[in-house]
Amino acid sequence: EMACYVAPLWTGWRGEVPRCALVRARLGVVRTQHVRRGGSRVRMQSAREEEEEEEDVARAVEKKNGGKEKKEREKEQKEESVENVVIIGSGPAGYTAAIYAARANMRPLLFEGVAAGIPGGQLMTTTEVENFPGFADGITGPELMMQMRAQAARWGAQIITDDITSVDFAGGPPYTLKASDRDGDIKAHAVIVATGASAKRLGIETEEAFWSRGVSACAICDGAAPMFRDRVLAVIGGGDSACEEAVYLTKYASKVHLLVRGTQLRASKALQDRVLQHPGVTVHFDVSVKEFIGDAGARMPSRRKVRSTGSESETDDESESRSRAQTSSASPLSAVRLVKNSTGTFEHLECSGVFYAIGHTPNTSLFRSSPLELDVAGYIKVQPGTVATNLPGVFAAGDVQDHEWRQAITAAGTGCMAALSAERYLSKNKIGIEYHQEVVLGEDDASRRAATKERSSQSSSDDDEAPRESDTRDNFDIEKTSHRGSFALRKLYHESHRPVVVKYISKSCGPCRQLSPIISAVVREFDGDIHYVEIDIEEDPDIAESAGVSGTPTIQIFLNKGLIETRNGVLMKSRLRAMFNSAVAQAKKELLETASY
Numbered sequence: 001e002m003a004c005y006v007a008p009l010w011t012g013w014r015g016e017v018p019r020c021a022l023v024r025a026r027l028g029v030v031r032t033q034h035v036r037r038g039g040s041r042v043r044m045q046s047a048r049e050e051e052e053e054e055e056d057v058a059r060a061v062e063k064k065n066g067g068k069e070k071k072e073r074e075k076e077q078k079e080e081s082v083e084n085v086v087i088i089g090s091g092p093a094g095y096t097a098a099i100y101a102a103r104a105n106m107r108p109l110l111f112e113g114v115a116a117g118i119p120g121g122q123l124m125t126t127t128e129v130e131n132f133p134g135f136a137d138g139i140t141g142p143e144l145m146m147q148m149r150a151q152a153a154r155w156g157a158q159i160i161t162d163d164i165t166s167v168d169f170a171g172g173p174p175y176t177l178k179a180s181d182r183d184g185d186i187k188a189h190a191v192i193v194a195t196g197a198s199a200k201r202l203g204i205e206t207e208e209a210f211w212s213r214g215v216s217a218c219a220i221c222d223g224a225a226p227m228f229r230d231r232v233l234a235v236i237g238g239g240d241s242a243c244e245e246a247v248y249l250t251k252y253a254s255k256v257h258l259l260v261r262g263t264q265l266r267a268s269k270a271l272q273d274r275v276l277q278h279p280g281v282t283v284h285f286d287v288s289v290k291e292f293i294g295d296a297g298a299r300m301p302s303r304r305k306v307r308s309t310g311s312e313s314e315t316d317d318e319s320e321s322r323s324r325a326q327t328s329s330a331s332p333l334s335a336v337r338l339v340k341n342s343t344g345t346f347e348h349l350e351c352s353g354v355f356y357a358i359g360h361t362p363n364t365s366l367f368r369s370s371p372l373e374l375d376v377a378g379y380i381k382v383q384p385g386t387v388a389t390n391l392p393g394v395f396a397a398g399d400v401q402d403h404e405w406r407q408a409i410t411a412a413g414t415g416c417m418a419a420l421s422a423e424r425y426l427s428k429n430k431i432g433i434e435y436h437q438e439v440v441l442g443e444d445d446a447s448r449r450a451a452t453k454e455r456s457s458q459s460s461s462d463d464d465e466a467p468r469e470s471d472t473r474d475n476f477d478i479e480k481t482s483h484r485g486s487f488a489l490r491k492l493y494h495e496s497h498r499p500v501v502v503k504y505i506s507k508s509c510g511p512c513r514q515l516s517p518i519i520s521a522v523v524r525e526f527d528g529d530i531h532y533v534e535i536d537i538e539e540d541p542d543i544a545e546s547a548g549v550s551g552t553p554t555i556q557i558f559l560n561k562g563l564i565e566t567r568n569g570v571l572m573k574s575r576l577r578a579m580f581n582s583a584v585a586q587a588k589k590e591l592l593e594t595a596s597y
Helices: 002-009 020-027 045-080 091-103 140-153 240-249 269-276 316-327 408-428 445-463 486-495 510-525 541-548 573-596
Strands: 082-088 108-111 158-160 162-169 175-179 188-193 197-200 232-236 254-260 282-284 287-295 333-340 346-350 354-357 360-362 393-395 482-484 500-505 530-537 556-559 562-568
Touching: 082 091, 082 162, 082 175, 082 408, 091 108, 091 140, 091 188, 091 287, 091 408, 140 158, 140 175, 140 197, 140 510, 158 197, 188 408, 197 562, 240 269, 240 556, 254 287, 269 282, 282 408, 333 354, 393 408, 482 486, 486 500, 486 530, 500 510
Parallel strands: 082 108, 082 188, 108 158, 188 393, 232 254, 232 354, 254 282, 482 530, 500 530
Antiparallel strands: 162 175, 175 188, 197 360, 287 333, 333 346, 500 556, 556 562
């Protein structure tokens, strides 16, 4: 630039020297000399004329560059309003896709989902996972999923516990999505579908009447419930899940029957040996369940009737439940009617609980009216050897596109493939924004991993609003919002005029872990307006039985010694807020009515 500036001093001996106005305008020069050699006359251009010329040139340059910069800013703003990649679903496929996409600086947005299943997928309802590489002593399904989730979050994945309620694949890319608890549309250059599959049901006539009243699809969630303890239980199925659940239930049941439709087990050889050799499990081959038998209209025990107003007195149901548990079943289910498939003869099998492990159906109802191609069974079609669908930038991973292998490791593998495919798609089409990592791994990797591991081990407790230790007579404070244990529940039940929200959990319950941070966030919003108590049904089985808890997680809301609402499973924040708001409004109304008397 300086060379261009001084050039007029020695060039153009004859005639007027070029002024290099553009360069001078950039350098902020307002006065120059123009020299003509070959004569004695030196002409000086007035400063005013020169300044006007410079200003004209500067305005022209600014207009040109300003327009370019404006277009670039508009492009950047448009790009920032569109996500690089949105992942629908979690589990091994969704979390692995999030890990790889985050490490590729794509900052993925992952919606874990609730309506179609449990955040974290089917592994959240399994016990020991013994065939996932890297865990020589095995690992529980919920622990594996929580570690995957933490790893994805560590690398910058945005994880939202929410449902995608609609997708518009017709007008993209970019594609438009909507979430249940989020305002406005979500735009995405690429979409990875990892919605997994949900447990199948038998579809027999009496199934609905006994659902969650003796019949369940999750032994891990519901097996520890008091209504199933020391009673005869049955598991339907012949695969890995069925065998795992049958062995797991022997911890609580007096006897477990495994009901297999075929003439042999389909589980791995190791699991077959474990089941067939287990003294607490009896395997029935070539049978199908035709009917559930019992009192479907029986009322589950409640806590509404109170025998005494003392702060620690028992309810009528609590005192009766101890003797009743020894002589009869708290479950409305009493037996199942079986048919021998080969002969057509019927059998009667007494049991108090039945757990399904009969396979899964892909969660693709969200896409049935979209251009995304599905096969006759509802699985997403992908191009052979890839995870690419018929739509550009849309990829499918995990059980939602795998009707053959359906393993955690294969789901994770396709999640990796989907993330890498999305990265290549964005790069090839020169779209998206790269988000560089704030943390660069280096020599202190070991200490960082140790710190991360410690944080991960504490994450579930840190996210949970409930205290880690149960309340006692010495530390109970009725002014506090959050409590734990039966002592606190009894005190609050009798003495609190706020709504009392009770969450029933069990230590082995994966969905309980998913619910904890969700409900804790909402509880904090209602601090001072409600009381919140966590009850472990294994530590306080009498409380769970008297409350009629048939599985975990279960949420009950009491007000002035009356049960006003019960909900099971993992709930969205919006649903919890609606429940709490309704309870608080009812409490205020009753308080005003009492004050008016």
